[in-house]
Amino acid sequence: MRAATLDPPFPCTHCPLRPLPGFIDGSAEERTFIARRKLGQLHVVAGGTILPEGQPAQYMFTLLSGWAFRYKTLSDGRRQIMNVLLPGDLVGLQSHMLDSHRHSVEALTDVSLCTFGRETVWAIYKSHPPLGFALTWLAAHEERLVDDAxxxxxxxxxxxxxxxxxxxxxxxxxxxxxxxxxxxxxxxxxxxxxxxxxxxxxxxxxxxxxxxxxxxxxxxxxxxxxxxxxxxxxxxxxxxxxxxxxxxx
Amino acid sequence: MRAATLDPPFPCTHCPLRPLPGFIDGSAEERTFIARRKLGQLHVVAGGTILPEGQPAQYMFTLLSGWAFRYKTLSDGRRQIMNVLLPGDLVGLQSHMLDSHRHSVEALTDVSLCTFGRETVWAIYKSHPPLGFALTWLAAHEERLVDDAxxxxxxxxxxxxxxxxxxxxxxxxxxxxxxxxxxxxxxxxxxxxxxxxxxxxxxxxxxxxxxxxxxxxxxxxxxxxxxxxxxxxxxxxxxxxxxxxxxxx
DNA sequence: GATCTTCATTAACCTGTGATAGGTCTGCAC
DNA sequence: GTGCAGACCTATCACAGGTTAATGAAGATC
Known part of the structure; x- marks a missing residue:
């Protein structure tokens, strides 16, 4: 079996991703909101399963470091990888919105993920409209990647x-x-x-x-x-x- | 050239789709909000282009009647259809979130579309969190369709x-x-x-x-x-x- | 009613990709 | 060390699916 451990929250103030030019900073208030909502870090070893197809959605993640990929399989085992996930990518948003995971996510390297609870998503829309907009943005962006694929x-x-x-x-x-x-x-x-x-x-x-x-x-x-x-x-x-x-x- | 006409708003109170079992009703207040935001109906003849790849996004639509499809082409003309659009489907959300259309949408039959302006999306998040959530839901759902495809x-x-x-x-x-x-x-x-x-x-x-x-x-x-x-x-x-x-x- | 177009259909032929089966190399467990 | 497993690489053969071309039916258009 693959090891998966949940570490205490790593301080978002030291987020290695946010300073990168590819990411939007967001307001200080938004950043604290996110930081407060973060439950901790999940570590998954290379080859481990992050989300299993078919299960109900429990958590949502942001990939903090490492590589992962999203895939589906046919009943006879043929596999299709829909997308490769890189640091900063959201994991499990789609499953979160709908009922359950209709795809699996597997770690390609050792991986650590910022973990959020199910209730966070709704809280975002209620109290932070710009963040809600950002979630849709990310969903749209992910669809675009699959379109290209x-x-x-x-x-x-x-x-x-x-x-x-x-x-x-x-x-x-x-x-x-x-x-x-x-x-x-x-x-x-x-x-x-x-x-x-x-x-x-x-x-x-x-x-x-x-x-x-x-x-x-x-x-x-x-x-x-x-x-x-x-x-x-x-x-x-x-x-x-x-x-x-x-x-x- | 293909005809495309914008009719005055058809009353949302007589929406033929909402009563269908496949759709959520929403609160009365939400329904009026949407109805007020609607600019009118766009009619496009079968074979006509609803959204052209590469152009900046101007409007967002809900397909009211008829069939359409979303596609991309390679520079030498090879075409890939990503998705077929049926009544109730949102047209142009992805393009709306990001900068411009990275795919085209073409009418398969004569089609009529409820039209919304660019500012509506943002208004949704600000004043109607549940509708913002619904937008993300639809984006996630659309991604799922492409995943299957x-x-x-x-x-x-x-x-x-x-x-x-x-x-x-x-x-x-x-x-x-x-x-x-x-x-x-x-x-x-x-x-x-x-x-x-x-x-x-x-x-x-x-x-x-x-x-x-x-x-x-x-x-x-x-x-x-x-x-x-x-x-x-x-x-x-x-x-x-x-x-x-x-x-x- | 002659002419075009679009779409469906079929045949003949060809090729890009799949299947199978093998090989090497590297790293790791013992 | 020896053995094993995973990743990469190569060769050979087979076939699913592509390409080209031609035909007919049904509507448009004039």
Missing amino acids: ILSVGRRSAVERIAALMVHIFKRAEAAGLKQGDAIPFPLTQEHVADALGLSIVHTNRTIQHLRRAGLIRLADGTLSIGDLRALRRVALYWEQPAEPRPLF | ILSVGRRSAVERIAALMVHIFKRAEAAGLKQGDAIPFPLTQEHVADALGLSIVHTNRTIQHLRRAGLIRLADGTLSIGDLRALRRVALYWEQPAEPRPLF
Whole structure:
């Protein structure tokens, strides 16, 4: 079994994410409100399950550090990854609004999550309209990510899909402050990539090789770097705009 | 060019959707708030564009009658339909929250839409927290639909995809009060189906034939009926729950 | 009623991707 | 050390689904 521990609240005043340029600061009052509502930090080991499909929603989380992913499975085990989650992403908002989780969330690396109780969501709307707006913003933003993903899976070829995924993850990791030099950590195995793109593992491997040989990506030891971003974008037919600064809970 | 006309407000007191079992009534006060905010009705002819990708968001709509769909295209014209829109669905919430439309919306049949101005969204959060909550609910619900769609496109075979789409649309049309006898209108062409499922038109046709011959669906003259829903579900590996009653704007 | 368009359909052929089966390398438990 | 497991990589073969092209039916349009 996977370890999952709930630590006492880490002070939001020292939040490592909020200072990043990708996030909106919010008013001091809003920040204290959020800080007060935070129940603590949940730690989940790489490979552990954060939310299990089918269960009623109990908590909502903000991913504080580490990587995770959201997925669904068919009854015979085929898996589709809908989205990769990076620090600052909300986990479980969708399930929170509706009845129960219709997807699972799994930790890709060791992960820590700021935890909020079920009642917090409603409190937000009642006492802090701008934060309620921000929640909807995040929901809309997440839908946009899935929109982009389905375009890839439905209409891009294998090479285009891999290229688009690499560009997409690279930009997002950069925005989350994870870029070091010209590289980002890339904790996904090829199986994850395959399951995110609707490909088989073998073909995913072939296609990654192809992009490597073409000099378009460097991917080794859990690290990704892109030599010529513009060229990779061209291969991917990928021209999505970078996200604007986003709210943080 | 396609005709698009804005009619004077149709009285919300006679809303044909709200009495349906699929929708939540809301308080009288909320209903008047919405009614007051409504600018009028937009009519768009079948095939017309409701929202164009790339443009800044101006209005938000509720689909009052008719069918529409949300899609994105790649630069070379390949199209992916993300979602089919039925009466009661919100159009343009995602674009409204973020900067501009990152997808287009096109009318599948003649369509009429209740129109709201940009400022309404913010007013909702400020003065009617429960409605703000409802907006997020709808955003989360829409994301869930795309989640289901990407599972199909990524991991289901062609037969499974078609079967799942038929079941899905059938249930939704039923909830929107469109079922007559054991049939629903089905205004999608095979090209729409193909673009929703990431298939070619030709293969879509082959596969529909297959399901017809197996006696699982009847689809002709823009009308769909399903003989044995349970059997079709089994083919599709589709076991999504019906949606709970939903808010209406 | 001649001409166009759109949509559905079918056939013939081809290819991108899947399936299967193997291999290597690395890290880790004992 | 030895054994094992997980991730990556390669080769070969098979097929689901794509591509191209042609046909017919049903409405529009003139």
